[in-house]
Amino acid sequence: MGVPGEGLAKGLAVTLKTMTRRSHTRQYPDVEPDLPPRSRGVIALLEENCTVCMLCARECPDWCIYIDSHKEEVVVPGAARARQRNVLDRFDIDFSLCMYCGICIEACPFDALYWSPEFEYAEYDIRDLLHDKSRLGEWMGTVPPPPPHDPNGEPSKEETAAVKKAAPR
Amino acid sequence: MTAADVLLLGLGAVAVGSGLLVVTTKHLVRAGLYLVVCLGAVAGLYLVLTAELVAWVQVLIYVGAVVVLLLFAVMLTRAPIGASDDLDRPGWPALLVGGGAGLGLAALLIDAFRWTKVDLPEAGTAERLGTEIFRSWVLPFEVLSVLLLAALVGAIIVSRPDIGTAGKGADR
Amino acid sequence: MRPVIPYVTAALLFGLGVYGVLRRRNAVLVLMSVELMLNAVNLILITADTTVRAALPQTGQVFALFVIVIAAAEVGVGLAIVLQLYRLRATVAVDEVPLEKVDA
Amino acid sequence: MPLWLELTIRVGGVVVAFLTLPLIVGQAEHKVMAHMQGRLGPMYAGAFHGWAQLIADGVKFVQKEDVTPRAADRPVFQLAPLVALVPYLLVLLVIPLGPDDLVGQALDIGLFFALAVVGVGVVAVLMSGWASANKYSLLGGLRAAAQLLGYELPLVLAAASVAMAAGTLSLSGIVETWEPWWLLWQAPALGVFFIAGVAEIRRPPFDLPLARSELGFGDRTQYTGLRDAVFPLAAYVGIVVIAALTTVLFLGGWQGPFGDDYLGWLWTLVKVFAVSFVIIWLRVSYPRLREDQLQRLCWLVLVPVALAQLVLTAAVKIAM
Incomplete structure (x- = not known):
């Protein structure tokens, strides 16, 4: 129990105090936003790493990844017969459907997909939001380097496995 | 005819005209709004007749409260927008009595005062x-x-x- | 100032009020017509005040104030009754109100 | 100075005040509200901190289509914004800015005139609320009527107290007889008048009739374009009017610590803007009242306090 009207006065005090402080507004178009690390802006494609395994397209909840490919014979000297290799013809992501869940990036076993913090790719026509593989490849330049390992962190699974293998039984 | 006479005539015409609309209109809410005009014109008449205080009391009580209450009641009793045809009873007895009262009184007063002139007293x-x-x-x-x-x-x-x-x- | 102008205005307003009270079926409209009549009376009081100022200073205006107060009281009670009527009968037509006793 | 010239200057001055003060208050509301919420508010229009935002709004409103709903009562619907605006304009006419007749039109019963004319505003709300043929508008109109009828009473009672203390109904006369210790003596009346005044212009936290989030702006729901712009303009003029009336009645108008004679108008303006700031401040700080809370506050708090203040005023007046 306090003085009657205490709550009312407190309300007024809060707003008055806020007024004397600096505002939190980000003046975005004038001032570049200060994005947190690993922001999800757009998905970049490192084409060389893609093996057309189709895992990303299959995992995508929105079905917004379109992949076309064909098989090519690669003759390796010294090998008994020619090897088959998948060649990527088309890798499109429709960003008008994408919900930025990042499952494709998680699913990719070969590190062909990356998050880029770039977000200014709005278009006047919704069809222009379909990014083809060259457009997706261009985003690779904006992908930040992977963060350094945390020295106090738990070592990765591969590292512990390697240590275990090397250790004498 | 002085300026006061012209004002009185004009405001009187407005008051009677809007009063007529109050009792004849088929639109419920508009009757209330015409009443606002009528009462406002009467307040104007008071002003010309140097009854300052009464004029503003009229605006405060009548326009600000009484008419608002009336409009409030009209809305609470579900007044429709547009004309309603069940507002009136057969007209001729009312016309007879009302017209008789109005015109009779008017005749009486005209006979009593003719075209005499009175100086306006100091303001009330x-x-x-x-x-x-x-x-x-x-x-x-x-x-x-x-x-x-x-x-x-x-x-x-x-x-x-x-x-x-x-x-x-x-x-x- | 010719007092006959406001006097005739008041007489006509009173006639309109009488006409409205007799003609209208809606109770709220009847109340409005009553207001017209009260205003006509007020107008007569105020006009009379200017003509007999010497004998009874400001009396007409005082009476007009009294009438305005009475009108306010009348509207308050009248509208309370009208709204109660509407609540009970879902109508505000005055000639549909049964005058004999009804079990509410 | 010939009469017509004086009249023109006076009316011109009031019109200028009518066109500038509400815009200043409106702009101040934009910016103060923004900063109280940790935002910046308008920043672009007019280059420097968005000073021209309301002008830009006006230009935008003019370009919009003027729509009248098909089911609406056309003339009533279209007339309502005008009826909302004119009373406040008339009140500005009688508010004294400084000593020596620095007023649009000095009236012997200026206080009474102001209260009477402010009361007419409710007709506009009922007109727009009913004629829109929209149930939200009608609800807003009915709420507004109930609210304005109720709060008119404490407003008039509080004003009556100060009129009794000053022994006059003239606004200039009240300022002339005002003394600093009245701030204490008339403090309850000041509070009642201010709260009832804020309710009378339907500002938050008393904005139930508008209630943007539940009624979609109540009686204004159906308005578009220029007619829609008139309502906020009337609301801003309303802030100025209530602030000015509070200033003149309770805060000593043009009386200040120094230089009353030549700086009086400045004191009045400073006080008006200070009170306007408080009105904006209240809007940011408090949530909207519920209908029952609103009526309870009016009849169980404000009216008794105003009546007690009347008794107190009379007692002090007799004792002196």
């Missing part, structure tokens, strides 16, 4: 009216305050059915 300010009320008319004033109180209590009791039944409920 709040000070003069207050002096007059509390010098000559204290008793009616007090009686009126009691009347107002009684009306207030009556209005509350009539409009709140739960007041009467609460006592009965306690008895049971």
